[in-house]
Amino acid sequence: xxxxxxxxxxxxxxxxxxxxxxxxxxxxxxxxxxxxxxxxxxxxxxxxxxxxxxxxxxxxxxxxxxxxxxxxxxxxxxxxxxxxxxxxxxxxxxxxxxxxxxxxxxxxxxxxxxxxxxxxxxxxxxxxxxxxxxxxxxxxxxxxxxxxxxxxxxxxxxxxxxxxxxxxxxxxxxxxxxxxxxxxxxxxxxxxxxxxxxxxxxxxxxxxxxxxxxxxxxxxxxxxxxxxxxxxxxxxxxxxxxxxxxxxxxxxxxxxxxxxxxxxxxxxxxxxxxxxxxxxxxxxxxxxxxxxxxxxx
Amino acid sequence: xxxxxxxxxxxxxxxxxxxxxxxxxxxxxxxxxxxxxxxxxxxxxxxxxxxxxxxxxxxxxxxxxxxxxxxxxxxxxxxxxxxxxxxxxxxxxxxxxxxxxxxxxxxxxxxxxxxxxxxxxxxxxxxxxxxxxxxxxxxxxxxxxxxxxxxxxxxxxxxxxxxxxxxxxxxxxxxxxxxxxxxxxxxxxxxxxxxxxxxxxxxxxxxxxxxxxxxxxxxxxxxxxxxxxxxxxxxxxxxxxxxxxxxxxxxxxxxxxxxxxxxxxxxxxxxxxxxxxxxxxxxxxxxxxxxxx
Numbered sequence: 351x352x353x354x355x356x357x358x359x360x361x362x363x364x365x366x367x368x369x370x371x372x373x374x375x376x377x378x379x380x381x382x383x384x385x386x387x388x389x390x391x392x393x394x395x396x397x398x399x400x401x402x403x404x405x406x407x408x409x410x411x412x413x414x415x416x417x418x419x420x421x422x423x424x425x426x427x428x429x430x431x432x433x434x435x436x437x438x439x440x441x442x443x444x445x446x447x448x449x450x451x452x453x454x455x456x457x458x459x460x461x462x463x464x465x466x467x468x469x470x471x472x473x474x475x476x477x478x479x480x481x482x483x484x485x486x487x488x489x490x491x492x493x494x495x496x497x498x499x500x501x502x503x504x505x506x507x508x509x510x511x512x513x514x515x516x517x518x519x520x521x522x523x524x525x526x527x528x529x530x531x532x533x534x535x536x537x538x539x540x541x542x543x544x545x546x547x548x549x550x551x552x553x554x555x556x557x558x559x560x561x562x563x564x565x566x567x568x569x570x571x572x573x574x575x576x577x578x579x580x581x582x583x584x585x586x587x588x589x590x591x592x593x594x595x596x597x598x599x600x601x602x603x604x605x606x607x608x609x610x611x612x613x614x615x616x617x618x619x620x621x622x623x624x625x626x627x628x629x630x631x632x633x634x635x636x637x638x639x640x641x642x643x644x645x646x647x
Numbered sequence: 648x649x650x651x652x653x654x655x656x657x658x659x660x661x662x663x664x665x666x667x668x669x670x671x672x673x674x675x676x677x678x679x680x681x682x683x684x685x686x687x688x689x690x691x692x693x694x695x696x697x698x699x700x701x702x703x704x705x706x707x708x709x710x711x712x713x714x715x716x717x718x719x720x721x722x723x724x725x726x727x728x729x730x731x732x733x734x735x736x737x738x739x740x741x742x743x744x745x746x747x748x749x750x751x752x753x754x755x756x757x758x759x760x761x762x763x764x765x766x767x768x769x770x771x772x773x774x775x776x777x778x779x780x781x782x783x784x785x786x787x788x789x790x791x792x793x794x795x796x797x798x799x800x801x802x803x804x805x806x807x808x809x810x811x812x813x814x815x816x817x818x819x820x821x822x823x824x825x826x827x828x829x830x831x832x833x834x835x836x837x838x839x840x841x842x843x844x845x846x847x848x849x850x851x852x853x854x855x856x857x858x859x860x861x862x863x864x865x866x867x868x869x870x871x872x873x874x875x876x877x878x879x880x881x882x883x884x885x886x887x888x889x890x891x892x893x894x895x896x897x898x899x900x901x902x903x904x905x906x907x908x909x910x911x912x913x914x915x916x917x918x919x920x921x922x923x924x925x926x927x928x929x930x931x932x933x934x935x936x937x938x939x940x
Binding site: 404426427434440441444449453454456458496500 | 692695762936
């Protein structure tokens with residue numbers, strides 16, 4: 351058995367609607383046990399890509415292998431190895447949380463224990479409640495619970511924490527970390543860049559249907575994008591609100607030392623390392639800008 | 648690939664090359680999950696207040712209205728009087744089959760397609776067959792309860808005399824089972840028609856309503872012009888209602904039927920043909936989701 355083969359292999363994936371390319375030559379791989387975050391603005395092609403991998407959509411071109419199988423030809427035994435958390439849906443929810451999970455557990459050859467799953471998403475107190483009577487965030491946790499009940503090898507999480515309060519999000523992160531520790535491979539899309547930074551091992555950024563960058567979470571965007579910024583204010587004005595200075599530098603300590611050597615203690619001194627969010631926003635705006643230039647020609 | 652034999656099915660979850668089936672994909676698994684679906688569907692049905700009223704209690708409500716509104720009228724002859732309740736009972740049972748099956752199913756599945764239920768199921772290893780078993784089972788269970796309720800109300804509240812010959816009840820049983828199955832399968836097939844859950848009601852209810860009017864449910868079938876009777880004979884509801892009339896109406900009513908006969912073989916053939924048509928249409932048209940919409 352080949353356990354080193356990537357769990358997901360996408361090569362030159364294309365999906366066109368008429369003349370519009372929703373996904374344009376996207377390639378990436380996800381290794382076993384890895385958590386891969388797919389990032390990008392709305393309409394960039396994230397959901398189309400993930401739905402092709404899940405078998406919901408047909409592709410126009412390229413090759414895709416998920417757990418060694420072409421998703422367009424995936425059968426029930428293939429689906430039994432996946433866990434899919436879709437974007438939120440509006441099902442009627444006329445059964446209780448426990449009934450629904452117990453029922454879905456029966457679909458899988460090797461499911462997790464229902465009560466453990468309920469506890470892991472923090473719904474013990476709601477186990478006997480009809481799903482339609484839950485709040486939006488609680489229903490989302492049921493979605494996540496249904497995604498993991500089958501003990502999947504590969505888990506798709508499409509914007510899983512939309513509608514969660516901060517505490518629920520922290521709990522959810524803890525749950526994902528424990529799944530990672532169990533060796534589950536995870537493909538995550540999210541609008542929360544801190545979430546991607548917390549959970550992801552690697553990330554890919556999609557914009558305009560193209561993969562514009564891909565790499566380890568702490569390397570994406572390149573070294574240059576991670577250059578720390580030293581920020582301070584002049585303190586010696588009459589109003590007390592001096593002009594703001596920023597300096598991008600690889601040696602922030604030296605900059606601070608030189609400020610001190612120059613005399614007065616600078617006000618509001620900060621050394622900021624760009625967060626994943628800053629880097630992501632820069633990448634996306636650079637891409638949009640490049641396209642404008644291209645279109646203007 | 649490991650060749651270890653294991654009585655548990657836990658090895659199925661292990662990665663295997665080529666995606667060869669490795670856990671019970673046979674008919675046994677489909678039936679077991681189908682049964683599990685029936686329990687879930689029936690629970691869901693009765694916890695959804697509006698469907699209980701509009702499809703489950705509808706025949707009872709209509710029977711009551713007709714029985715009360717026409718309480719002074721004789722639907723039989725001088726020698727053999729027949730109350731409105733007795734006259735309408737077979738039609739209401741047939742209408743119940745159509746409502747529980749075709750109408751409820753078509754709307755229910757169209758809704759499930761647009762609210763994401765089917766998309767979720769499509770991502771799980773649930774066989775389509777199990778889903779259908781769940782739906783048909785739900786129609787069967789609710790249909791039996793509905794028919795029982797209508798018959799009990801007719802008998803207890805409106806003094807309708809029920810047939811005593813076992814042969815009549817045998818006829819009832821097969822017309823019911825064939826009718827409810829056909830109706831459910833046609834409902835599944837019809838669910839492909841509406842583009843959204845919201846439009847499902849608008850597409851399905853008129854179809855069901857017209858069928859009820861031309862098939863001898865609300866209007867006595869013998870009152871209809873011959874061409875309309877012939878047209879209605881294309882559809883299964885006419886035959887289901889006719890089968891139920893054979894069971895519940897006095898033998899003297901037989902002369903009012905087409906060709907002056909209950910024509911039970913015709914009931915079996917026409918309904919059976921529609922069952923086959925429904926199965927073929929379902930096989931061709933049913934998709935968990937509309938890809939690329």
